[in-house]
Amino acid sequence: MDRTQHQSYKPWQIGAFPKKHSDVELLKDSDDGLEIDLIFYEPNQTITVKFAYTEVYRVIDEGRRLKQLQHLPLPMEETVYMVSNSDIVQELVDESCGMLETRDVLHYFIVTDNDCIDVITKADVKPQLGKKC
Numbered sequence: 001m002d003r004t005q006h007q008s009y010k011p012w013q014i015g016a017f018p019k020k021h022s023d024v025e026l027l028k029d030s031d032d033g034l035e036i037d038l039i040f041y042e043p044n045q046t047i048t049v050k051f052a053y054t055e056v057y058r059v060i061d062e063g064r065r066l067k068q069l070q071h072l073p074l075p076m077e078e079t080v081y082m083v084s085n086s087d088i089v090q091e092l093v094d095e096s097c098g099m100l101e102t103r104d105v106l107h108y109f110i111v112t113d114n115d116c117i118d119v120i121t122k123a124d125v126k127p128q129l130g131k132k133c
Contacts (some may be wrong), residue, residue: 008083010081010084017047022041022113024037024117025038025039032052033050046132049080053125056092057118060117062112076111086107090102103123105121
C-alpha cells in the first residue's frame with residue numbers, strides 16, 4: 001500500500017532559498033534543537049534552518065524515496081514544504097498511544113539535490129532561518 005499518495009505539499013517561506021543546486025552541509029542535533037545547514041552552490045550561500053524542538057526527524061537519500069517522488073509537485077520549486085496528511089505523523093500518532101494528536105505536530109519536508117529530510121515538530125514551534133557567510 002502506498003501511504004504517501006494522499007500527502008499534500010505546501011511551500012514554506014516562498015523565495016527564501018536560492019533555486020539552484022543544494023546539499024546538506026551540516027545536520028546537528030543538540031540541546032538547542034535541530035540545526036540543518038543547507039549549502040546552495042549558486043550563489044555559494046549557506047542557509048540554516050533551525051528547529052527548537054523536534055518529535056522526529058529522518059534523512060533519506062532522494063534515490064530511496066522513489067514511491068514518494070511520484071506524488072511530489074514536480075519540479076520542486078522550493079526547498080522546504082509543510083506536509084498535510086503525513087504518513088510519518090500518522091505513524092507517530094499511532095505509536096504514541098494517545099499521547100499525541102495529528103493537530104499537535106507539523107511535518108516539514110526539506111528537499112536537496114541528494115537528500116530528503118523529514119522533520120516533525122510541535123505545531124506551535126516554527127522553524128527559524130539564518131544565513132551564514
